[in-house]
Amino acid sequence: MGVLNTILEHNRSFVENHEYEQFKTDKFPDKGLAVLACMDARLVELLPKAMGLKNGDAKLIKNAGALITHPWGSVMRSLIVAVYELRAEEICVVAHRDCGMRAIDPNKILAHATERGISEDTIDTLRNAGIDLDNWLKGFDNVSDSVRHSVQTIRNHPLMPKDIPVHGMVIHPSTGRLELIIDGYTGKAPVHA
Ligand SMILES: [Zn+2]
Structure with missing residues (x-):
């Protein structure tokens, strides 16, 4: 039971066989890109492959829903650090269809927490x-609106330089197809012919 031993066992042979050599790079993103994406398990390999990103190409920040919940939280801080210290020149927010954060119910999560042994008292105290x-x-109702909101939060952040393009996209979790929601060069939705 548990995945830890599997990880450690794999790791021993990974290092012994020098499998890391194909991933060698440095901390600066070769494509000058910072990506904020959802943590969905279907996107672990699909997202970078579908975007044409290899190791060393981008700073990748992930959380549930590719959301920025607070302008002074860790996601925004990561983006600021990426821009000023790690040579990120463009930002992509990439949410996805069929996201677990769409229409998520806080009451249901808290009910699950009590089932798992968190007392009602603790919840009341909080x-x-x-x-x-x-x-x-809470999550979001509409994925495109959520991406637009995250893009706006980044663009309007008082510490974000105005010349950084912030793009917004939605990826399909099976095909990897990207839908452009905001073109960061113009700041607008793309015009469809
Ligand atoms: Zn998701």
Whole structure:
């Protein structure tokens, strides 16, 4: 039971066989790109392959839903660091169809938490301490709107330089097809012929 031993066993042979050599690169993204994407398991290999990215090409930031929940949270901080210290020159927000964060129900998550042994008291204490759990755990209703919102949050951030293009896309989790929502060069939705 547990995946840890499988990982460690694989790792021993990976290192012994010098399998890392094909991945050698440095910390600066060769394509000058920072990508914010969803943590969905279907995108582990599909996302970089579908975008033509190999090791060393981009800074990849992942979370549930490719969301920026707070302008001063860790995602925004990662993007700021990528731009100023790690030579990221363009940003892509890539959400996806069939995302687990669409229409997610905070009450259901909290019900699952109580089933797993988190007491009602703990949840009440958090609420009484002013933590807005419902807002914190909520996802989005519409993936395109969510991407637009994340792009706007990045573009309008007071510490983000105005000359950084911020693109917004939605990827299909089976085919890898990318749908452009915001073209960061113009700041607008693409015009379809
Ligand atoms: Zn997702």
